[in-house]
Amino acid sequence: AQSVTQLGSHVSVSEGALVLLRCNYSSSVPPYLFWYVQYPNQGLQLLLKYTSAATLVKGINGFEAEFKKSETSFHLTKPSAHMSDAAEYFCAVIPGGNDYKLSFGAGTTVTVRA
Amino acid sequence: GAGVSQSPSNKVTEKGKDVELRCDPISGHTALYWYRQSLGQGLEFLIYFQGNSAPDKSGLPSDRFSAERTGGSVSTLTIQRTQQEDSAVYLCASTRDLYGYTFGSGTRLTVV
Numbered sequence: 001a002q003s004v005t006q007l008g009s010h011v012s013v014s015e016g017a018l019v020l021l022r023c024n025y026s027s028s029v030p031p032y033l034f035w036y037v038q039y040p041n042q043g044l045q046l047l048l049k050y051t052s053a054a055t056l057v058k059g060i061n062g063f064e065a066e067f068k069k070s071e072t073s074f075h076l077t078k079p080s081a082h083m084s085d086a087a088e089y090f091c092a093v094i095p096g097g098n099d100y101k102l103s104f105g106a107g108t109t110v111t112v113r114a
Numbered sequence: 115g116a117g118v119s120q121s122p123s124n125k126v127t128e129k130g131k132d133v134e135l136r137c138d139p140i141s142g143h144t145a146l147y148w149y150r151q152s153l154g155q156g157l158e159f160l161i162y163f164q165g166n167s168a169p170d171k172s173g174l175p176s177d178r179f180s181a182e183r184t185g186g187s188v189s190t191l192t193i194q195r196t197q198q199e200d201s202a203v204y205l206c207a208s209t210r211d212l213y214g215y216t217f218g219s220g221t222r223l224t225v226v
Contacts, residue, residue, distance in 0.1 A: 032212055043118075043205060044157075044217040051213050090157065094212055100164065102147065102207070102215060104157040 004093050006105035014113045019063075019078040021108050023091030026072065032094040033074045034102070035065055039087045047089075050074060061085070086112045116140075118218035120206050126224045127196055135191040135221045139208030143216075148181060148191050151220070152202040160204075163189065196225045 007022040025031060033050040048059025055067045061084075065076045074091060091105040119138040127133050139146050148160040159173040163183045174180070178197075183189040193200055203220040 034215075036217075043219040044207075046215065049213055096212070100145065100212060101159060101162055101170065103159065104149075106156040 004091050004103055004105040006089075006091050006108050008108055009106065010109050010111070012111045012113060013081045015083055016080050019076075019081045019085060019110065021076040021089050021091075021110070023065075023074045023076065023105060024072055025074065025091075025093050027093070027095060029096060030069070032096060033065075033067060034092040034094075035059065035063070035074075035076045036090045036092060036104075037061075037087050038090065038107075044090065047076070081110075081112050083112050083114065086110055118206055118208050118216050120204075120218035120221050122221060123219065124222045124224075126226060129198060129225055130195055132192065132194045133196055133223065135193075135204050135223070137189045137191070137206030137208075137218060139187065139189070139206070140210075140216055141187075143208035143210045144186070145209045146183060146189050147207045147215070148189070149205045149207070150175075150202045151205060157205065160191070193223075196223075198225050201225045 003026045005024045013019055035047040036044040037047050038044050047063050048057045050057050050067045058064045063078045065074050067074050088107050088109045090107045092102050094102050121136045144165045146163045149157045151157050161181045162170040178194045181191045201224050203222050205220045207215045207217045209215045
C-alpha cells in the first residue's frame with residue numbers, strides 16, 4: 001500500500017529565504033511522485049512531477065524536488081521565497097502497476113513573512 | 115474546453131436534500147477522479163473512472179454517494195440525503211496518462 005507523509009503542517013519563512021517542504025513515501029516499487037500547490041479558493045495546480053527519469057526535477061515558479069530512493073523522500077525546495085508563494089502544498093503519489101490511484105499527503109501551509 | 119470545468123462552483127443545500135455535482139473533463143482524457151477536501155483536512159479520494167473499465171468506488175464514504183460517467187466524458191457525483199458532514203469542496207481531476215492530472219476549481223458544498 002502507498003502512503004505519503006508530509007512533515008510539518010505549517011511552515012513560515014521570510015521573504016528571500018529558502019523554502020523546504022518535506023515529503024516521504026512508502027512503496028515497494030518506484031512510484032510516480034508529484035507536488036501540487038493550492039492557492040486560496042482555487043483548485044490544485046501541478047508544480048512538478050517525478051516519473052523515473054532525472055532524480056532532480058525542476059518545476060514551475062522556481063521550485064524543484066529531488067527523488068531520493070534510499071531515503072524514500074521527495075522534498076520540495078525553492079532557494080528564495082516570494083510573497084506569492086504563500087499557499088498550501090500537497091505531495092502526492094501514484095503506485096504504478098495496476099494501481100493508478102493518486103493519493104495525497106495532508107498538506108503543508110506556507111506563509112511568507114515580509 | 116482548455117481545462118476541467120466543475121459546476122456549480124458553490125452549492126448550499128438543506129440537510130436531507132439530494133445534490134448533483136458535475137465535472138466536464140478535458141477532451142480526450144480517459145481517466146477521471148473525484149476527491150473531497152474538508153476544512154482543515156487533506157484530499158480524500160472518492161472514485162476513479164478509467165476508460166470503459168469498472169470504476170474504483172473504494173473511496174465513497176457511504177451508499178448515499180454515487181457517481182457516473184456518461185459516454186466516457188462528463189461525470190456526475192450525486193449525494194443523497196445530504197448531511198452536515200458532507201460539507202466540503204469536491205474536486206474533479208482528469209488525465210490522459212499517469213503524469214498530467216488537471217484539477218477543476220471545485221464545487222464548495224455547504225449543507226445547512
